[in-house]
Amino acid sequence: MLRVAVVGSGPSGCYTAQSLVQLDPEVCVDVLDRLPCPYGLVRYGVAPDHEKIKSLQGSLRTVLEHERVRFVGGIRVGGPGGVPVERLRELYHAVVYCVGAATDRRLGIPGEELPGCWSATEFVSWYSAHPDAADAGFLRGVRSAVVIGMGNVAVDVTRMLVRGAAELLPTDIPQAALDTLTASGVREVHMVGRRGPAQARFTTKELRELGGLPGTEVKVDPRELALDPVDPATLPAVQRRNVEVLRDWAARPPAPAGRHIGLRFFLRPVELLAQGDAGGPPGGALERGADRVGAVRFERTVPDGAGGVTGSGRFEVVPAQLVLRSVGYRGVPLDGLPFDAATGTVPNVAGRVVRDGVPSPGEYVAGWIKRGPTGVIGTNRPCAKETVLSLLADAPALARGDVPADPVATLRSAGVDPVSWNEWLSIERAEAALGAGLGRGVVKLADWEGLLGAAHPS
Numbered sequence: 001m002l003r004v005a006v007v008g009s010g011p012s013g014c015y016t017a018q019s020l021v022q023l024d025p026e027v028c029v030d031v032l033d034r035l036p037c038p039y040g041l042v043r044y045g046v047a048p049d050h051e052k053i054k055s056l057q058g059s060l061r062t063v064l065e066h067e068r069v070r071f072v073g074g075i076r077v078g079g080p081g082g083v084p085v086e087r088l089r090e091l092y093h094a095v096v097y098c099v100g101a102a103t104d105r106r107l108g109i110p111g112e113e114l115p116g117c118w119s120a121t122e123f124v125s126w127y128s129a130h131p132d133a134a135d136a137g138f139l140r141g142v143r144s145a146v147v148i149g150m151g152n153v154a155v156d157v158t159r160m161l162v163r164g165a166a167e168l169l170p171t172d173i174p175q176a177a178l179d180t181l182t183a184s185g186v187r188e189v190h191m192v193g194r195r196g197p198a199q200a201r202f203t204t205k206e207l208r209e210l211g212g213l214p215g216t217e218v219k220v221d222p223r224e225l226a227l228d229p230v231d232p233a234t235l236p237a238v239q240r241r242n243v244e245v246l247r248d249w250a251a252r253p254p255a256p257a258g259r260h261i262g263l264r265f266f267l268r269p270v271e272l273l274a275q276g277d278a279g280g281p282p283g284g285a286l287e288r289g290a291d292r293v294g295a296v297r298f299e300r301t302v303p304d305g306a307g308g309v310t311g312s313g314r315f316e317v318v319p320a321q322l323v324l325r326s327v328g329y330r331g332v333p334l335d336g337l338p339f340d341a342a343t344g345t346v347p348n349v350a351g352r353v354v355r356d357g358v359p360s361p362g363e364y365v366a367g368w369i370k371r372g373p374t375g376v377i378g379t380n381r382p383c384a385k386e387t388v389l390s391l392l393a394d395a396p397a398l399a400r401g402d403v404p405a406d407p408v409a410t411l412r413s414a415g416v417d418p419v420s421w422n423e424w425l426s427i428e429r430a431e432a433a434l435g436a437g438l439g440r441g442v443v444k445l446a447d448w449e450g451l452l453g454a455a456h457p458s
């Protein structure tokens with residue numbers, strides 16, 4: 001029997017476990033996660049109003065319920081109080097790290113530290129009920145928001161900022177986030193890209209959805225579209241369709257609406273201005289001296305003909321009391337594992353971790369920590385399979401290692417108190433009960449106390 005630890009129960013961890021048990025009848029897999037809840041970003045990233053994608057949790061559940069797969073929640077690997085990487089290698093024949101890319105990229109511009117400027121990662125974690133997240137006062141006094149970035153996460157947070165109660169009520173969004181979002185005074189959201197429409201990274205289905213939001217008008221400036229002389233027919237299919245949708249919106253006459261989304265292009269953020277510097281909040285919604293962000297100063301860019309842009313020396317200031325930077329995620333180093341700071345990934349060859357330039361049998365990676373933070377849920381399936389094929393090629397040598405019959409029992413006797421699959425099911429029941437009490441469907445528990453209390457009822 002080959003005993004494998006998979007660290008991380010997001011899509012890449014689940015697909016790794018699935019490939020392992022499908023391809024080798026002699027493998028037993030423990031899927032460890034630092035959280036008491038499985039599914040990674042499918043639970044804590046995919047937007048609550050994307051219920052169909054959320055339902056992929058059902059197929060990941062089937063993997064974690066396989067007779068040779070065991071979910072072991074509430075165990076952090078590495079870091080203070082965590083199980084050291086070296087210890088894990090002693091407990092298992094092989095370890096596959098599927099820890100994702102937990103943090104955000106920064107803009108590196110003045111004013112980024114001002115209250116009111118947050119990463120999309122923080123905002124997403126809050127509305128997704130991640131137990132490490134809290135309401136940082138994201139929407140306090142906000143009428144105008146700027147979202148920097150043109151990827152699918154930027155589309156998600158833009159959409160969530162204008163969603164109404166009727167659309168959010170049936171989702172599993174935590175009650176506090178629901179109350180805050182539906183009571184918010186946000187009237188306009190500017191989603192801003194430093195390049196042009198043909199270089200935007202969102203997909204057309206997600207873009208189109210912005211155009212169908214109740215009570216919300218989408219505005220596109222035809223002059224900004226005209227800045228890029230690209231012929232859509234020469235573009236790859238997704239970009240071509242994106243440009244077609246944007247041109248269609250740009251040609252529409254203005255329509256009365258309570259909320260507005262402006263899609264802006266060729267604007268590179270150069271500085272965030274505090275409210276005092278930006279002339280104070282419109283309508284005086286915030287107390288003076290709060291020193292919260294009041295505007296973003298952008299430099300207008302021009303296409304360089306090769307997909308890039310250059311500065312024009314002309315500037316534009318966009319008022320905003322909330323700035324969400326949605327410029328990509330970033331992997332974090334795990335103590336004891338090599339890390340490439342330039343890419344935010346663990347160096348690897350076909351999933352085998354590379355130490356000192358040499359592949360290290362017994363240690364593997366899959367998912368965002370292997371490839372970097374791009375790709376949809378399904379992209380992680382072939383990625384995980386490649387890693388599993390490397391692992392199984394090494395298996396005859398690895399299986400000769402001496403490991404305990406039950407590594408989790410060994411961890412328990414060392415004082416680790418994990419959350420079992422049955423205890424996770426207790427959390428699910430508590431979330432259903434919470435929702436029923438509120439007259440809603442399932443409602444997520446949003447803090448450690450609530451989750452662990454539900455997992456281990458006394």
Ligand SMILES: Cc1cc2nc3c(=O)[nH]c(=O)nc-3n(C[C@H](O)[C@H](O)[C@H](O)COP(=O)(O)OP(=O)(O)OC[C@H]3O[C@@H](n4cnc5c(N)ncnc54)[C@H](O)[C@@H]3O)c2cc1C
Pocket residue numbers: 007008009010011012013032033034035038039040041042045046047050053075076077078098099100101102124153156329334366367368369374375376377378379380
């Ligand atoms: C905001 C957002 C929305 C998205 N929406 C969609 C969508 O609608 N559709 C779509 O197809 N794709 C979507 N994606 C992309 C998709 O979520 C990713 O492709 C996928 O989640 C990456 O999988 P992963 O397993 O590598 O990482 P993750 O899903 O991040 O899983 C990593 C897991 O590792 C655990 N972990 C981390 N560190 C440790 C540690 N030290 N010890 C133990 N456990 C640890 C984490 O708790 C987590 O459970 C979205 C991404 C984001 C950021």
Ligand SMILES: NC(=O)c1ccc[n+]([C@@H]2O[C@H](COP(=O)([O-])OP(=O)(O)OC[C@H]3O[C@@H](n4cnc5c(N)ncnc54)[C@H](OP(=O)(O)O)[C@@H]3O)[C@@H](O)[C@H]2O)c1
Pocket residue numbers: 106107148149150151152153154156193194195199200201202206268269326327328329373374375376
């Ligand atoms: N519904 C879905 O399917 C869904 C939902 C959410 C996420 N996802 C997936 O998850 C992955 C991550 O998405 P993401 O949106 O975080 O990343 P992304 O697709 O890489 O988009 C990042 C955006 O940030 C911009 N950017 C980067 N650095 C910048 C800077 N310094 N200043 C201004 N703009 C900057 C990029 O512009 P440039 O192009 O100019 O660099 C790009 O528009 C993607 O693969 C995405 O498709 C999918």
